[in-house]
Every structure is written in C-alpha cells, then in structure tokens.
Amino acid sequence: MGAVSCGTPGGDKPPEPAHPVFDAEQSMQLLKARDVTRQSGLARFTSTVVVGSAGGDLVETSRGEQDFGRGTAYAERTVSIADDFPERVADRLGPPGTETFAITARQVLVRDGSVWLHYRPVGVGPVADAMRSLRRFEGETAPFGDTLAEAIPSARPQGRPVVREDGGRDYRAVVPGGVAAAALPSGLGKMKDGWNSEAGKGQNGMFPMEIRLDSRGRVTRATMDLTPLLTHMRDVEGVQSVRATYELSGHGGRATRTLPDPSTVEDATKTLTLIGEVAPGDCALFAPGLASAAMVRTVPCTRKHDLRVFGQALVGILGSRAVEEGAARKDAVASCRDQFHEAPEAWVREAVPAGRYLVTGGSRFTGHIGASGKSNSRLRGQYTCYVRTSAPAS
The missing domain is CATH 2.50.20 (outer membrane lipoprotein receptor (LolB), chain A)
Incomplete structure (x- = not known):
C-alpha cells in the first residue's frame, strides 16, 4: 500500500487578511x-x-x-x-x-x-x-x-x-x-x-x-x-x-448627546436683526454662533446686553480714492469717533474697556471707464458704531 500523507492540523493556515490602512501603498x-x-x-x-x-x-x-x-x-x-x-x-x-x-x-x-x-x-x-x-x-x-x-x-x-x-x-x-x-x-x-x-x-x-x-x-x-x-x-x-x-x-461608542428636536428650531433671519438697523441708543446681544456683530438680538437696555449702538455711519467715496484699500472703513472710523464724543453720556458710559468703541460694517465697490477714458469709481459703505458692554445700565 502506498503511503498516505496527512496534513498537520493548522499547517495550512489561510493568509492573514490585508490591513485596510497599513498594507496599502x-x-x-x-x-x-x-x-x-x-x-x-x-x-x-x-x-x-x-x-x-x-x-x-x-x-x-x-x-x-x-x-x-x-x-x-x-x-x-x-x-x-x-x-x-x-x-x-x-x-x-x-x-x-x-x-x-x-x-x-x-x-x-x-x-x-x-x-x-x-x-x-x-x-x-x-x-x-x-x-x-x-x-x-x-x-x-x-x-x-x-x-x-x-x-x-x-x-x-x-x-x-x-x-x-x-x-x-x-x-x-x-x-x-x-x-x-x-x-x-x-x-x-x-x-x-x-x-x-x-x-x-x-x-x-x-x-x-x-x-x-x-x-x-x-x-x-x-x-x-x-x-x-x-x-x-x-x-x-x-x-x-x-x-x-x-x-x-471612543470610536464606535453610543451617543450621549441629544440632537435638536425640529420643533425647537427657528429661522435666524426671523429672530435676529442686522446691526445696521439698530437705532442709536438701543442695546443688543451678540448673535450666537457668528464671529462678527453683523447680526444681533435687540433687547431693552434695562436687561443684560452685550453692546450698545451710539451711531450709524454711511460712507460714499467717488473718484480715484474709491479704489484705495480701506478707504471706506477709514472714513467710517472718523465718523464714529466724532459720534462717540457727541453721544449722550448714558450711551457710552458702559464701554468695556472705558472710552473704547468698535466699528463694524462693509462696503461695495462699483466702477467703470467712460468713453472719454475717465474712470468713474464709487465706493459705498454702511457701518455701525457701538460699545461693548458687560452689564445692564444702572
């Protein structure tokens, strides 16, 4: 009788599966x-x-x-x-x-x-x-x-x-x-x-x-x-x-946080206000989530608030200076400086730090060259002057 060869148990192990990351190129x-x-x-x-x-x-x-x-x-x-x-x-x-x-x-x-x-x-x-x-x-x-x-x-x-x-x-x-x-x-x-x-x-x-x-x-x-x-x-x-x-x-774990119920979600555009629409003397809270003060929630100044508006600055520049970088903001800062010194003391006394004001806003540029070769450039900006506060008015 011919010899019969028997394989050793475990002798022919299947190859290890490739690692999904470390065995890749x-x-x-x-x-x-x-x-x-x-x-x-x-x-x-x-x-x-x-x-x-x-x-x-x-x-x-x-x-x-x-x-x-x-x-x-x-x-x-x-x-x-x-x-x-x-x-x-x-x-x-x-x-x-x-x-x-x-x-x-x-x-x-x-x-x-x-x-x-x-x-x-x-x-x-x-x-x-x-x-x-x-x-x-x-x-x-x-x-x-x-x-x-x-x-x-x-x-x-x-x-x-x-x-x-x-x-x-x-x-x-x-x-x-x-x-x-x-x-x-x-x-x-x-x-x-x-x-x-x-x-x-x-x-x-x-x-x-x-x-x-x-x-x-x-x-x-x-x-x-x-x-x-x-x-x-x-x-x-x-x-x-x-x-x-x-x-x-904790990869693969279970959630410990509850996501918002749809019934608790509101449209921010219907809840918040553009800071450019806040009247001088009025107060507001910063809009949650936004890195800027472009939008706020208006509140009575007798309640806790983050800021108080003391002025609005509309800027218009024509001609060659319209293309000057920062020209609109420079004029707005000058306007806010004047308004800060002229504002009622109650509007600015809460400033933190004292005597400091802030300016926020932006500008839009339009321009073209006419038939005569003359440049017609225009820069329009809307800015808000405000002070940051930390407590309600006393």
Whole structure:
C-alpha cells in the first residue's frame, strides 16, 4: 500500500487578511485612514487652536460627538482670551464665551436658550455674508468642520511611519499651503497679495503635520504648527504663534448627546436683526454662533446686553480714492469717533474697556471707464458704531 500523507492540523493556515490602512501603498495610507475612521461610526472629539502672543493666548476649543455614519454632530465651542492679548485680533476672533452647535441634515444649528437657530446663507448682502461664515462648521471629512480633520485627506506621508507598541502608527506628513491656510481660525487675518496656495509653487510650498492612527488605522490625533503661515498674512500684529490639535476617542461608542428636536428650531433671519438697523441708543446681544456683530438680538437696555449702538455711519467715496484699500472703513472710523464724543453720556458710559468703541460694517465697490477714458469709481459703505458692554445700565 502506498503511503498516505496527512496534513498537520493548522499547517495550512489561510493568509492573514490585508490591513485596510497599513498594507496599502504608503502614499494612500492617510486617505485610507479617513475612510476607516468614517466607518467606525460615532466618536468623541476635541479640537483646540491656540493663538499665542506676548500678552497671553487666545484659545478656541470645540468638543463633543460626531456620528460619521449619520453625518451629525454636537459640539460646545469655547473661546478664552488673555487680558493682554492684542485687541484688534481679539475683536475678530471673539467674543469670549461658550456656544453650542449641532450639525444635522447638512444644517448648522446654534443653541439660543431653549431654542436652536438655523442660519440659512441665502441671497447676497450683510445677512448672507454673516450667515455664510457658519458654513465652515459643515465638515467634509468629519460631520463637524473647522478642524484639522479636513486636512488629513490632503496629507502626504514623509518617510515610513513610526510603529508603536500598541500596533498604531505615527506619521509625519505635509499638506499644501491652501489646506494649511484653511485650518487657521476664521477671522484671524487675510493672506497677503501674491499668496500662492498651490503645493510646490511659489514660496509657500508644503506645511508639516503630524497624525496618529490606532492599530485599526483610525485617526486618534492630528497636530499642526500653523505659525509659518503668519509671515504670509496681514493684520496679525502681535500674534506670535498658532498651533492646532484634533483628537478622536471612543470610536464606535453610543451617543450621549441629544440632537435638536425640529420643533425647537427657528429661522435666524426671523429672530435676529442686522446691526445696521439698530437705532442709536438701543442695546443688543451678540448673535450666537457668528464671529462678527453683523447680526444681533435687540433687547431693552434695562436687561443684560452685550453692546450698545451710539451711531450709524454711511460712507460714499467717488473718484480715484474709491479704489484705495480701506478707504471706506477709514472714513467710517472718523465718523464714529466724532459720534462717540457727541453721544449722550448714558450711551457710552458702559464701554468695556472705558472710552473704547468698535466699528463694524462693509462696503461695495462699483466702477467703470467712460468713453472719454475717465474712470468713474464709487465706493459705498454702511457701518455701525457701538460699545461693548458687560452689564445692564444702572
């Protein structure tokens, strides 16, 4: 009889399945990590941006939950500002405090007491401009935007990742200048003329980023030093550093936050008022969720309020000066200065800090060259003069 060969039990083990992230081509691993993270369902997150100065820091912190499967999120966003942080920059990034956001059905909702406000950026003009700024909270990579999560799909690994004892990986990567600039806090400043955000072109090139994945290839942490971008920005005097961090944990967990009931959602356009429509002497609260004072909720001055309007400035400039950058605002500031000194003492005595006023608004430019070759340029602006307050009038 011929010999019969018997296989050893377990001798022909099937091959291990390929890892969805780490066995992919290295250039694709971070893009695969985004997909694996999305497939994990709900996760807790914390996003922190620290804007540093010699006088202290301005810190933006957003934390909450994101359900990648449903495309929903719940987040509390807090802004804290050191007393000696540069005032002009703080005005664009503040006011300090905590606001609560929800992302559901591709809508950005902001909590306002017992109701939620729905901002709909429709049409053109200051209302649409103010509301459109909230679109940054609608994330593409993660349900809650305005975090470093949006930069991860564009990140390119540099060299092999470090393998940790827990099986996870630490990557050093770079992202294009335009992606890095989008990670800056909204309102921090404007990019200088000649800014070229395309990777590998001009002087901007690529910017470093560090990303940590767990053993399953899910994102758990991303950090980025945005300080080099300050050299390409305007209106950031006094700012010395900008650093951002994004952290995820509890992948696949259950929600602990309750999303807004539709019956508690109101249309912000029917609830809020353009600050340009507030009469001098009247008081208002800042609109929740908006980085500017473009829209407010008017309240009696005997109640708690955030600001008091003391004047409105309409600006009109014709001719060559209409093309001068900042011309409209310069004239508005001069007008508000005069109105501040002429205003009733009761309208400005609550100013915080004392004697300081603020100006908000915008301008529209129109121009053409006539048959004679003469330039006909016009700049029109509407601005509001107000003081920030901290308590009801006594």
